[in-house]
Amino acid sequence: MLTLYHSPGSFSSRILWLLEELGADYEIAVVRYPNADGTHADPRNPHPHGFTPALDHDGHVVTETGAIALYLTDLFPQSDVGVPVGHPLRASYITWLFYQVGLTEPLVYMKGTQILRKGAAMSRLYHAMMSHIEATLSAGPYILGERFTAVDILYMSLFEHARSLLGPRTRLDAYLARADRPARRRALLKGGQDSFPGDK
Numbered sequence: 001m002l003t004l005y006h007s008p009g010s011f012s013s014r015i016l017w018l019l020e021e022l023g024a025d026y027e028i029a030v031v032r033y034p035n036a037d038g039t040h041a042d043p044r045n046p047h048p049h050g051f052t053p054a055l056d057h058d059g060h061v062v063t064e065t066g067a068i069a070l071y072l073t074d075l076f077p078q079s080d081v082g083v084p085v086g087h088p089l090r091a092s093y094i095t096w097l098f099y100q101v102g103l104t105e106p107l108v109y110m111k112g113t114q115i116l117r118k119g120a121a122m123s124r125l126y127h128a129m130m131s132h133i134e135a136t137l138s139a140g141p142y143i144l145g146e147r148f149t150a151v152d153i154l155y156m157s158l159f160e161h162a163r164s165l166l167g168p169r170t171r172l173d174a175y176l177a178r179a180d181r182p183a184r185r186r187a188l189l190k191g192g193q194d195s196f197p198g199d200k
């Protein structure tokens with residue numbers, strides 16, 4: 001049994017979208033955040049900090065969005081949303097999953113909090129990273145090429161959320177227009193969000 005510990009509008013919405021793409025049978029446990037000082041975490045949530053997402057699979061707990069994405073797509077190797085071991089795209093798939101959670105997400109966060117302004121090396125890395133992503137998408141339509149994968153779920157969710165920080169980017173906007181997928185709409189409804197981000 002798969003149970004997703006979820007808070008509407010949080011990172012767990014990405015995993016909900018992935019579960020819908022995979023056609024998985026799962027339950028959602030809606031949990032509340034802890035207070036800012038870390039106290040009063042929801043006692044049902046197995047995440048060590050009370051954050052979301054956390055995934056319980058038959059009593060085994062996985063946390064961290066990237067780890068959950070890899071775990072789930074490995075659990076459903078027949079799905080096109082992941083890339084199984086031995087497939088020619090596996091190296092690229094894992095590289096991009098880790099690039100998203102380990103580099104893109106923190107650098108975009110640092111841009112949002114203005115920390116980037118204080119560090120020339122980090123700022124340079126941010127611009128190099130965005131150029132790399134856009135160059136990759138020019139061969140797209142998706143990060144891995146023709147195939148929509150869990151990597152796109154993580155990137156589309158992040159870039160939609162942070163879109164106003166990123167400046168004019170035609171290619172990125174064309175990419176984000178592809179996020180309107182039936183599984184995404186189902187996930188938003190099931191996850192407690194009643195409208196699609198692009199809808200007026």
Ligand SMILES: N[C@@H](CCC(=O)N[C@@H](CS)C(=O)NCC(=O)O)C(=O)O
Pocket residue numbers: 009010011012033034035036050051052053063064065066
């Ligand atoms: N590195 C974690 C981050 C998870 C995270 O920060 N989740 C946020 C929601 S987007 C959260 O649960 N925050 C609780 C809080 O701020 O108290 C992941 O990628 O899963």
